[in-house]
Amino acid sequence: xxxxxxxxxxxxxxxxxxxxxxxxxxxxxxxxxxxxxxxxxxxxxxxxxxxxxxxxxxxxxxxxxxxxxxxxxxxxxxxxxxxxxxxxxxxxxxxxxxxxxxxxxxxxxxxxxxxxxxxxxxxxxxxxxxxxxxxxxxxxxxxxxxxxxxxxxxxxxxxxxxxxxxxxxxxxxxxxxxxxxxxxxxxxxxxxxxxxxxxxxxxxxxxxxxxxxxxxxxxxxxxx
Amino acid sequence: xxxxxxxxxxxxxxxxxxxxxxxxxxxxxxxxxxxxxxxxxxxxxxxxxxxxxxxxxxxxxxxxxxxxxxxxxxxxxxxxxxxxxxxxxxxxxxxxxxxxxxxxxxxxxxxxxxxxxxxxxxxxxxxxxxxxxxxxxxxxxxxxxxxxxxxxxxxxxxxxxxxxxxxxxxxxxxxxxxxxxxxxxxxxxxxxxxxxxxxxxxxxxxxxxxxxxxxxxxxxxxxx
DNA sequence: CCGGCATGAGTAACATGTTACCCATGAGCG
DNA sequence: CGCTCATGGGTAACATGTTACTCATGCCGG
Numbered sequence: 001x002x003x004x005x006x007x008x009x010x011x012x013x014x015x016x017x018x019x020x021x022x023x024x025x026x027x028x029x030x031x032x033x034x035x036x037x038x039x040x041x042x043x044x045x046x047x048x049x050x051x052x053x054x055x056x057x058x059x060x061x062x063x064x065x066x067x068x069x070x071x072x073x074x075x076x077x078x079x080x081x082x083x084x085x086x087x088x089x090x091x092x093x094x095x096x097x098x099x100x101x102x103x104x105x106x107x108x109x110x111x112x113x114x115x116x117x118x119x120x121x122x123x124x125x126x127x128x129x130x131x132x133x134x135x136x137x138x139x140x141x142x143x144x145x146x147x148x149x150x151x152x153x154x155x156x157x158x159x160x161x162x163x164x165x166x167x168x169x170x171x172x173x174x175x176x177x178x179x180x181x182x183x184x185x186x187x188x189x190x191x192x193x194x195x196x197x198x199x200x201x202x203x204x205x206x207x208x209x210x211x212x213x214x215x216x217x218x219x220x221x222x223x224x
Numbered sequence: 225x226x227x228x229x230x231x232x233x234x235x236x237x238x239x240x241x242x243x244x245x246x247x248x249x250x251x252x253x254x255x256x257x258x259x260x261x262x263x264x265x266x267x268x269x270x271x272x273x274x275x276x277x278x279x280x281x282x283x284x285x286x287x288x289x290x291x292x293x294x295x296x297x298x299x300x301x302x303x304x305x306x307x308x309x310x311x312x313x314x315x316x317x318x319x320x321x322x323x324x325x326x327x328x329x330x331x332x333x334x335x336x337x338x339x340x341x342x343x344x345x346x347x348x349x350x351x352x353x354x355x356x357x358x359x360x361x362x363x364x365x366x367x368x369x370x371x372x373x374x375x376x377x378x379x380x381x382x383x384x385x386x387x388x389x390x391x392x393x394x395x396x397x398x399x400x401x402x403x404x405x406x407x408x409x410x411x412x413x414x415x416x417x418x419x420x421x422x423x424x425x426x427x428x429x430x431x432x433x434x435x436x437x438x439x440x441x442x443x444x445x446x447x448x
Numbered sequence: 449c450c451g452g453c454a455t456g457a458g459t460a461a462c463a464t465g466t467t468a469c470c471c472a473t474g475a476g477c478g
Numbered sequence: 479c480g481c482t483c484a485t486g487g488g489t490a491a492c493a494t495g496t497t498a499c500t501c502a503t504g505c506c507g508g
Contacts, residue, residue: 019492043459054493056280059460060287067291069381076459076500091379098322155315157293161385243462267489278463283490300470300489 012051019053023061026051028167031070031081041078068164084168086221092165093217097210099158100146104193104209105202106153115152116198122148123187123194130183138183139170145190149197149209169220181219189215236275243277247285250275252391255294255305265302292388308392310445316389317441321434323382324370328417328433329426330377339376340422346372347411347418354407362407363394369414373421373433393444405443413439 013029016022027047030036044062048055062079065071069088073079111119122145129137143166150159189212196204237253240246251271254260268286272279286303289295293312297303335343346369353361367390374383413436420428 018490045459055460056492056494060284060491063284063287064291067288069384073460074500075461076498078459087378088381091381094326094379095323095382095385098326099319102318102322154311155318157312157315157389158319160293161319165381242460269489272463279490280462280464284461297490298470299491300468302489 012053019057020060020064023047023051023053023058024064027061027065028070028170031083032170036081038081038083041074041080043078068168070168089169089220090217092169093213093220095165096162097213097217099162100150100213101206101209103150103153103155103158104197105206106155107149108197108200108202108205110154111152111197115148119145119148119152119194120198123190126187126190130187133183135183138186142186142190145194149193152197181215236277243281244284244288247271247275247277247282248288251285251289252294252394255307256394260305262305262307265298265304267302292392294392313393313444314441316393317437317444319389320386321437321441323386324374324437325430325434327374327377327379327382328421329430330379331373332421332424332426332429334378335376335421339372343369343372343376343418344422347414350411350414354411357407359407362410366410366414369418373417376421405439 011026012019012022013025014022016025027036036042044055044058047062048058051058062071062073066073066079069084070082071079072082107115107119122141126138126141126145129135129141143163146166147159147163150156150162192208193205193212196202196208235250236243236246237249238246240249251260260266268279268282271286272282275282286295286297290297290303293308294306295303296306331339331343346365350362350365350369353359353365367387370390371383371387374380374386416432417429417436420426420432
């Protein structure tokens with residue numbers, strides 16, 4: 001039980017506002033970096049020791065991760081990482097295709113001018129990050145843009161759902177440039193969406209969002 | 225802070241398999257029964273005392289409820305109940321309409337015979353409960369049926385999402401018979417869905433599910 | 449050689465102790 | 479009379495102690 005030989009440098013991201021939050025990020029990073037591998041049983045004790053904090057926030061973070069489907073907690077045994085399967089990716093894309101295009105339509109028709117301005121600004125931020133090939137700025141902006149569109153459509157719960165699903169797909173390793181698109185190309189896919197939204201053209205916004213997601217789906221599936 | 229005058233009998237449901245789980249159920253029941261009201265700040269200490277357990281499972285349960293959007297936790301202040309708004313109901317129905325009909329189609333086309341048999345059995349359970357006007361059996365069966373259809377479609381994540389959303393709407397008080405439909409009527413709405421699924425007729429299953437959800441939506445909205 | 453069973457290590461779940469924080473209150477000053 | 483700010487109560491968040499469970503291991507009888 002619990003060989004625990006490796007499991008190198010797991011660090012606490014200092015930007016988290018609670019330790020439980022930090023644990024979530026640390027574990028996600030650890031999985032993405034291959035430091036935490038599937039089929040090995042870890043324990044709350046180990047992780048707490050490793051991170052230099054107590055078991056309470058570790059447990060809280062793990063419970064959240066379990067709900068997100070990233071890990072499985074086995075009573076009195078420990079927890080294991082459950083890597084997302086190809087099948088999961090397809091399901092997630094399916095959900096996003098069902099929810100985001102209609103929301104884009106609503107964002108176009110019933111968003112306020114202020115909200116539209118914010119959406120435009122976020123697209124500009126994506127453009128700036130893309131021009132500098134700065135992934136650290138680009139992906140958060142991408143995420144914000146989708147989130148903003150969802151919230152502008154008056155659907156906060158949908159936004160939360162999508163945000164959570166995105167978290168899962170992000171574990172496969174960010175859909176980096178290696179996936180086949182440059183940052184500039186991805187930015188270009190978003191532009192028609194935003195243009196349609198700002199023009200309050202609901203149908204066009206919905207179609208553009210669908211096109212974008214389908215392109216993403218194609219990449220994720222082939223790139224698995 | 226925390227007048228705490230009333231707040232009568234909150235009991236721990238014994239059928240929960242962890243105390244944190246029991247807390248979730250107790251709070252939901254308390255809200256539905258009007259024992260926990262919005263705009264009053266409660267604390268983990270109070271609730272733990274009241275339930276006769278320690279603060280740890282209470283905290284865990286509250287964190288889950290916060291994630292579900294039922295309560296708001298204010299750091300170092302306590303938590304308040306956030307009752308679902310009419311607007312939330314509309315959003316939830318919208319999500320279900322986007323996700324469940326396509327899933328019903330898939331359940332029809334690619335479910336195994338075993339899965340279909342289970343679905344049929346669940347519908348029979350609904351029928352039995354309806355004939356005896358037994359809400360305590362009926363609603364769980366209704367829930368199971370929707371869940372089974374989702375899982376049969378090969379979409380466990382979608383099933384989890386819907387299950388969680390249903391939990392939220394259930395807080396308004398179960399859509400009781402008072403909502404305008406008898407249990408028999410609700411059962412009757414499900415029958416064409418199951419019939420289509422068992423016949424492996426995807427299009428019909430999708431349409432039937434859509435019809436059912438639209439009827440539900442109409443009731444929930446007018447009955448608010 | 450094999451299958452039931454005691455045993456013990458390791459753990460999640462729960463209980464309790466501690467800390468640092470937020471904010472309402474009200475006294476003191478302008 | 480209004481404004482600032484010290485103060486203290488109450489809290490979430492975190493740390494640590496305790497309990498009861500799960501399961502692998504190995505002994506023993508068949």
